[in-house]
Amino acid sequence: MTAVKRLPLIIAAALWAASLGMAQATAPAAPPAAPITANDVKNVETPKPEVRVKGDPDGSLTGTVSDIAVSDSKKGLSIGDALNQIGQNKIAINFVWTLITGFLVMFMQAGFAIVETGLCRAKNANHTMMMNFMVYGVGMLAYWLIGFAIQMGGVGGVANLGGAAPLNTEWTFNLFGKPFGLFGQHGLFLTQGGTYDVAVMVVFLFQMVFMDTALTIVTGSAAERWKYTAFLVSSFVLGAFTYPLFANWAWGGGWLANLGTNFGLGKGYCDFAGSGVVHSVGGLTALAVAIIVGPRIGKYTRQGKSNAIIGHDIVIVLTGCFILAFGWFGFNPGSTLGASGNGSLRIGSIAVNTMLAGMTGGFGAMFYMWLRYGKPDASMSGNGLLAGLVAITAPSGFVNTVGACIIGLIAGVLVCLSVEFVDRVMKVDDPVGAISVHGANGLWGVISVGLFADGRSNYGGSWNGVNGSVTGLFYGDAGQLVAQLIGVGALLGVVFTISFVVNLAVDAVVGQRVSAKVELEGLDLPEMGQLGYPEFELKARPVVAQ
Amino acid sequence: MVLAGILITALGFIISVLSLGMTSSVGGRMVMVLIGLAVSLTGIMGVINRAYLKNAIWRK
Numbered sequence: 089m090t091a092v093k094r095l096p097l098i099i100a101a102a103l104w105a106a107s108l109g110m111a112q113a114t115a116p117a118a119p120p121a122a123p124i125t126a127n128d129v130k131n132v133e134t135p136k137p138e139v140r141v142k143g144d145p146d147g148s149l150t151g152t153v154s155d156i157a158v159s160d161s162k163k164g165l166s167i168g169d170a171l172n173q174i175g176q177n178k179i180a181i182n183f184v185w186t187l188i189t190g191f192l193v194m195f196m197q198a199g200f201a202i203v204e205t206g207l208c209r210a211k212n213a214n215h216t217m218m219m220n221f222m223v224y225g226v227g228m229l230a231y232w233l234i235g236f237a238i239q240m241g242g243v244g245g246v247a248n249l250g251g252a253a254p255l256n257t258e259w260t261f262n263l264f265g266k267p268f269g270l271f272g273q274h275g276l277f278l279t280q281g282g283t284y285d286v287a288v289m290v291v292f293l294f295q296m297v298f299m300d301t302a303l304t305i306v307t308g309s310a311a312e313r314w315k316y317t318a319f320l321v322s323s324f325v326l327g328a329f330t331y332p333l334f335a336n337w338a339w340g341g342g343w344l345a346n347l348g349t350n351f352g353l354g355k356g357y358c359d360f361a362g363s364g365v366v367h368s369v370g371g372l373t374a375l376a377v378a379i380i381v382g383p384r385i386g387k388y389t390r391q392g393k394s395n396a397i398i399g400h401d402i403v404i405v406l407t408g409c410f411i412l413a414f415g416w417f418g419f420n421p422g423s424t425l426g427a428s429g430n431g432s433l434r435i436g437s438i439a440v441n442t443m444l445a446g447m448t449g450g451f452g453a454m455f456y457m458w459l460r461y462g463k464p465d466a467s468m469s470g471n472g473l474l475a476g477l478v479a480i481t482a483p484s485g486f487v488n489t490v491g492a493c494i495i496g497l498i499a500g501v502l503v504c505l506s507v508e509f510v511d512r513v514m515k516v517d518d519p520v521g522a523i524s525v526h527g528a529n530g531l532w533g534v535i536s537v538g539l540f541a542d543g544r545s546n547y548g549g550s551w552n553g554v555n556g557s558v559t560g561l562f563y564g565d566a567g568q569l570v571a572q573l574i575g576v577g578a579l580l581g582v583v584f585t586i587s588f589v590v591n592l593a594v595d596a597v598v599g600q601r602v603s604a605k606v607e608l609e610g611l612d613l614p615e616m617g618q619l620g621y622p623e624f625e626l627k628a629r630p631v632v633a634q
Numbered sequence: 635m636v637l638a639g640i641l642i643t644a645l646g647f648i649i650s651v652l653s654l655g656m657t658s659s660v661g662g663r664m665v666m667v668l669i670g671l672a673v674s675l676t677g678i679m680g681v682i683n684r685a686y687l688k689n690a691i692w693r694k
Contacts (some may be wrong), residue, residue, distance in 0.1 A: 264655035351654050353663075375678070379686050388692035392657075514683050515690065566660045573667045574650050580674035581647020585640055588682065 123191050127134030129165050179250040182426030183286075185293050185435075186249065189422025192415050194295040197224050197304060199411030201476075204308040205620075206405035207467060207520045209397070211610025212312045213620025219316070223323050227300040230327035232278060235299060236292055239332035241281070243291075243340045247548070248383020249427045252291050254282035258341050266350040268343040272338050278553040295335070296420065298366050301419075308520035309378040310600075313385075314608050318600045325590050326373055334583050335365045344578060347571045348554040354568030355559075356552035357575040358541070360438075361423035361492030363482030363533025368579045371527025373587040375516065380591050381383045381600045383517030385607055396512050397519065403468050407600045409470040413446050420484040430548035434485065441484045441579040442477065445496030449476015452500020460504075468504055475503035478526055481534040483540055485547075491540035498536075499529045531576050536560075538569030639681030646674025 101132075135149040144150050156173045158165050197287040201220035208216045242258020245251050257273040274281030278292060310319070337344040338359050348356035359365050387395055399405060422443045453472020457465035476496030480487075483495060506524035510516050516523065543559035545551075551558050559565040568577050594600060606614040613619060650670030653663040 104643060145667065189667065226645070263651075347654075352658075353660075379683055382691050388690070390692060392692065485663075504658055515687055516683065566664070570653075570660055570663050570667060573664070574653075577647050577670045577674065579652030580671065580678065581644050581650065584674075585644050586679060588640060588643075 107597035124167060126167060129167055129170055132165075132179045134443035136334065159160045161176055164433035167516070178428045181286075181368040181428040182248045182250075182432070183290050185427040186290050186422060186425050190290075190294040190297050191419035192418025193294075193301065193422065194224075195377070196297075196301060196372060196412050196415030196419070199408045199415060200301075200304045202404040203412065203470070204311055204520050205399040206403070206408065207308075207399035208311050209610070210621055210624060211612060211619075213400070213612065214616045214618055215316065215456070215611035215620075216307070216311050217620065218616055219311070219314070219319050220304055221378055222320070223303045223307060224300055226323045227303040227322055228296055230324045231296050231299050231332070232292075233278065234328040235332040236278070236295065237273065237275035237280070237332075238271045239299075239335040239340045240291060240295060240378075241274040241340070242269060242336070242342075243272065246287065246291055246425055248424065248428075248430055248432065249287040251587050252285065252287040254285050254288060255291070257281065258336075264351075267346075269336070269341050269346065270339050270343070271333060277310050291425075294425070295339075298362055299327055299335070299577060301362075302370035302373075303327055303369070304368045305526045306377055308522035309374035309518045310381050311519045311540070312550060312611065313601055314377070314381055315599055315602050316611075317598050318594050322377065322591055322594050322600075325594075326369075326587070330373065330583060330590065331365075331369050332588050333586075334369055334578065335468070336416065337578065338365045338575065344571075344575055345552045348552050352567060353571035353574070354538070354552075354565050355554045355556070355570045355571075358486065358537050358551060358558050358568070359482045359534060359575065360537075361420045363478060363480075363530045364575055364579055366530075367478045367481060367526040368530030368534065368576075369583050371530050372579060372584040373591075374518070374522045375510075375527055376588040377591050377600070378516050378518055378523065380588070380595055383515065384519070385604060386513060388518045389517055394513060394515070399467065399519075405467055406470050409473050413443075413477060416442050416446070416481075420481060424547070431546045434545055434547070437488075438484045440489060441487060441492035442480055443485075444489055445476040445480030445499070446473050447476070448493045448496035449473050449500035449503075452476070452497045453504050454500075456504045458503050468521075471503050471507070471525050472500035474525050475499040475529040478529040479536060481530075482533040483537045486537055486541035486545050487559075488544065490541050491536075491542065495533070495536045495540060499532055502532055503529055531579065532599045534572050534575055535569070536580075538572035541565075541568060636682055638651045639677045639685060641677075642681055644673050646672070646677060649673060669671035671690030 098565040112257050130519035132153045134370055136154055140149055156165060156169055158169055170532040201217055205216045240255050243255045245253055255274055258269040260267040260269045260272050271385060273282045288628055303326055336342040344357035346356055387397060417439055421438045424435055425433045427435055428431045450469055450473035454464045455467040457468045476499045479495050480492055503524045506528040507521050510518055510523050537560060539560045539562055541558040541560035543557045543563050545557050549555060559568060561569045602611060646663060650667045653666035657663055
């Protein structure tokens, strides 16, 4: 480059440096802040009506001091009015954030429905869709009647949503000299105990869609042979009792959340958005039901060799995975229960962690299958994406992006190993891989908090009532890992056991499994009275040996 | 057999919770909790599931 060509660059650099220096040299010292007086507030100019009536194309006249509610019109605007408006704005932002992310989570039901239906045979399409469709209503009814009160009735307030103060009664007992919260007692029908309250309604909506996610996991593992009546009863009990019980322990002020304050174990059991509460509860219940219902006819030979039974539509399976990945942006970032205050601006970090873990999960499963079987299996790649998302759900609020990628990658491989283990060693038939995607990777997500939490999150200076940030073993706090493992123990030892016993009772009363004749014919006509694809000619297809 | 599996699975949880009262060291609690997890997994996979496999539909 010649000197002439360099000249403009040199001049530009010199001007930039000079301007920087001048800015630094001439920047005046900040004047001392003057206290705001009542007169300052009263003298704020408002757009004149004759100007306002001409319209506001650039938006500068809309949303001004004239929009602040005045408590006493004779006195005019006061500082108190302005501060109340600021407070209400913060809570309004958090209400809207929590509601909209809840709506996203609700839409995940559609994703689950088509993933599960696509992975089943066409002769069971209507039955599988109906289970996924009605689980929304069954779960909501159970949760409104009973479940919400058990889960959140003793949470003691949600600061980001302005309180939810009526949720203040937890049933506890003493063990080792410490209180153990077991279940909440306020919120039946969303009226009992003063719970007819705007903040309580927001909490209910958000928690309800989470609960329904857990319920819809079970329909996948028992698909293609689960009696519809048994599904209805089993789902109701899960939504009314089993799920809310564990959710209370983790999120409702119960004993797991207080392992930090009572026993010095990190910040207590930490499950940011529900790897354990939602996915493990759903996945372990799916395991319990799948064991009781038994494998589909033709799934195993007389020698116990596993046969692959291929689903009927991989296109809707992967479309469903995309819908779920989209909905997960409600699941994880929404779990801050706000976008303003108490460290809620971490929603950006949480969203990025979520998408990264899903990505590495998809890659982990795809490359595992490619290396092991010679092809990048589509359905397992989809399950890998979901496994990464499941695993990052608990740690999404506490880890950095590198941690998120590692967690997702491990999840992607783990789901493949787990599917093989469940299928070939346990000989439990799980048509959609729900036990592995949600059960195994939910547990992995819970454990990963105790390993990868980097101690950099700060949600108002404390978590679960313990000062400081959640910090895992790799960043110096082994106690956090112990708290997480105790949570895993509760999931395996309590949630699985309750789900298993409940479904044994359902089996005894209404029967869990359809008859062999119905199963061979397909569940659509005998159970639902209508084929999923009435204009298709469905032909029996021999199962393909693996 | 199934009942035994249920009890063993629940026992694993009790072992995990007992770690809170029996020791205050993180290492001690970690060991007890891991033992509890192993017991629960044995109950689920080694006892309950095995009991169901004995009468599995594909054996008939």
